[in-house]
Amino acid sequence: MAKRKRLMPAQSSYLSGAPESKSALGGPMAVGAAPIAQVASETASQAALQELSDVLENARSKGLMIEEVPLSAIDETHLVRDRIEQDAEEMDALVESLRARGQQTPVELVPLEPRPDGRSHGLISGWRRLGALRRLYAETSDPKYATVKALIIRPETAQDAYIAMVEENEIRVNLSHYERARIAVRAMKEEVFPTLKKALQSLFANVPRAKRSKIRSFVTLVEELDAVLFYPTAISEKLGLSLVRAMGEEEGFAERLRAALQAAPRDSAVEELEILNRVLAETQDGSEADTAKADASLNAVLETQTATPEAPARPRVRSPGAEGPERVSVQAAAGVRLGFTPEQNRIELTGDAVDAELMAALQDWLKHR
Structure with missing residues (x-):
């Protein structure tokens, strides 16, 4: 009769030395878990990530x-x-x-x-x-x-970038008619848009046609006066349209307006508006004698300004349609106006409060900046 073998009890350490099971993705796989289920779980996690x-x-x-x-x-x-x-x-x-x-x-x-x-x-x-x-x-x-x-x-495109800028400002804070006209002119000169008409239609596509027509009228102001205006955003719709109408009706009106602006110091928007209204009133009043008298008076002022050594140099007049540097003008503080021309790396301070004390303070600030 064959001899029976004795069965030994199960040893708890029997599987301890076995190599650790790895999942298909390289991570440890729990003992007893079906490999296909583990792989599916890890694949789903990777897909989610x-x-x-x-x-x-x-x-x-x-x-x-x-x-x-x-x-x-x-x-x-x-x-x-x-x-x-x-x-x-x-x-x-x-x-x-x-x-x-x-x-x-x-x-x-x-x-x-x-x-x-x-x-x-x-x-x-x-x-x-x-x-x-x-x-x-x-x-x-x-x-x-x-x-x-x-x-x-x-x-x-660059057109999309300009449109995004204008639309954001139109929604948050309305631009002045002058600012609207100016960005259309500048965008056209930067060759972002092929024509002024295309610039206006694209930048202000969502404004009523009548309003777009008024912006087009202000383009004339930008082309004629942008180089000499200090406070252009203060020009109201009514005044701006009246000035444009006078430019169309009277030859030489734009030149007289530029000369008047250059001849007079302007420390505030109110003073600049007074000049614009005065020259406009002289034109609307009517007679050739009055106009000649106003011109003679203006020429006398210009001669005085030129002859006086202390008189500040008059801004250069830019011909209509000519290229010019981008200029930003802000009221920095009471009596101090700040002008910035990025293309020329130039900053200018003007106003009644610009004096030796401000100069010393500015120099001290620049040293410790």
């Missing part, structure tokens, strides 16, 4: 994701700006709002090719918000003001 990554990338590419961009990386002169003047009180209010509540609305930026100066994004819209944040960071050095919340958009 990929889908999330694709959603985020799609949102970023379409400008739907808010990102934080350093102020130093933004070129605010990327586009010719439609807004040419900042109201000091409005800017102060915006600064205090950002100080109290932070930035609530993102600006719009466009990515740029890498540049030596480190600027990687161009500003499309949000010029005032960017300026307010720069001011806060300069005042406080607080890191929370060192970046701006932004949507990174990728307009297909």
